[in-house]
Amino acid sequence: MPADAASRTPPTPDRALGAVPSAGLRLPSWLVTLTMLLPTYAWLTLAILLPLGAMLSFSFMTATPLGKKEVAFTFKHYRAFIDQPYLIGVAWTSLLIGLWTTFLCAVVGFFTALALARATAGRLRETLLILVILPFWTNGLVRVFSWTMVIREGGFLDLLARSVWPDAPSLGFLYSLPAIILGLVHGYLPYMVLTCYIALVTIDDSILEAAESLGARKWTVLWRIIVPMAAPGLISGSVLIFVPVIGAFMEPRILGGPRGVTLGTVIEEQFTQAFNWPLGAALSFTILALVLGIFATFSGVLRRSSSL
Amino acid sequence: MKLAARTYILAVLVFLYLPIGVLIAMGFNESPLYQLPFQFSSHWYVELMSNRKLISASWNSVLIAAITAVIATVLGTLAAVALSRRQFFGKEALRLLLLPPIAIPWLITGTAMLVFFYWTGIGRGFHAILIGHVALAIPYVVLVVGTGLTTIRADLEEAAMSLGAPPVKAFFQVTLPLLAPSIFGAALFAFAVSLDQFVVSYFLATPGSSTLPVEIYSAIRKGFTPEINAVCTILLAGSVSIFLLFTLFAKPGASRDRS
Structure with missing residues (x-):
């Protein structure tokens, strides 16, 4: 649209904000474009790109280059998984947390989206969608903290159990892996509901009716038609969840306590307590490589489902 | 089927909002150790006023x-x-x-x-x-x-x-x-x-x-x-x-x- 609009009016290259015709001063078009874009991209360069570059160079240094320490080039921090075998266990925990969170979000979120798309309409659907998205806008830290109220010993869960059976043993499971996964599922479920919902509302009723009239059972319709058609939503939802979860550190700290050692918390420690910035940087870039790999693999699916 | 689907959505909403509800309620509870029975108090909000x-x-x-x-x-x-x-x-x-x-x-x-x-x-x-x-x-x-x-x-x-x-x-x-x-x-x-x-x-x-x-x-x-x-x-x-x-x-x- 803008392309042919521009070609229709070629004699006015200065028709842009920034040109000051009343003064007779005409700024060249490219200069106006540059002025509009420069502030944003200069800011992103200063706050995102240069810091990532600095961190990449730090990851190859033998020590944090502050003070008078001699600093040399090294690859040793990228060998950390070999030199410090406990990191393999930590990475495994992080991976487990990431996979379980993504899987549970996919199952729960897919059926929520399906129910929204097939069993609700109009105002009710709008309201329910808003209610699902709303927690997104609230602080993640607050939501994580709220679970400690429920799953701690003597918390709300125990209260419920004891109202049924007064002598019930405590069901509290704060400071465990399931607690971390529960908090993360709670935090990221809305992503999956949204991406699946966007994929599911486009399914034409007549396709499902055709399948049913040809004798397909409910499960066959679900597995052979609905799930494959929702696949882009499931995939982009999974990417959007797995990527931040693999770098999570606040959730494992609060809900995992001493058991919550993940790659995220190890990296955080390198920067705030151990002051081993090069190791922290190398671990960060290992995760970043994984993240970029995931985005590259699924870029096609992500682009298609985001353009909807 | 429709009823089951709507019940399911309701259950998901309870999952999303229950902990937040508990969090809010406990801020209005008198006990400093979150003990029950619930006793309404705005004590903790008043306390907040003096937390520089x-x-x-x-x-x-x-x-x-x-x-x-x-x-x-x-x-x-x-x-x-x-x-x-x-x-x-x-x-x-x-x-x-x-x-x-x-x-x-x-x-x-x-x-x-x-x-x-x-x-x-x-x-x-x-x-x-x-x-x-x-x-x-x-x-x-x-x-x-x-x-x-x-x-x-x-x-x-x-x-x-x-x-x-x-x-x-x-x-x-x-x-x-x-x-x-x-x-x-x-x-x-x-x-x-x-x-x-x-x-x-x-x-x-x-x-x-x-x-x-x-x-x-x-x-x-x-x-x-x-x-x-x-x-x-x-x-x-x-x-x-x-x-x-x-x-x-x-x-x-x-x-x-x-x-």
């Missing part, structure tokens, strides 16, 4: 969010207009550059900022948090305003110019008023992104410049008290009211109907 640390952190949070909203909205709107209305080389690459702040885990962005700001002498503190928050908010502004722009026909502005309006006037009197709801929505979004941001602030905060989420985190790490519940409830109320304002102003679906 939390009050100054709240003030920092609101101030940073407001400045972030203004800067990110101005810069992001300019970029969004250029990206969707002007022709130039390398547009796709520039669009891709908006992704890192959204797609890279905050832990990595935050620690990278810490390293770089420390190294270059920018340092940590209020200004550093502000630089970080604006960078995180800009992509969302470009996205929201860009979506708004797709619903406004470019030929309206051209019509104004062919009738003799200077380009600047055509933009400010035709496109900008139509775009205003999206811009306001984007500003609210930027405000919310900044207000809720914890990870990046955590790495860039200094004792005097910490924001509310950073203070809440360090309070949680020290031990749970109903005072934390009270301050969390206030933060929740703030976020929810911004969300309600946002749904009023930036309804992508609704604005499409209007044009």
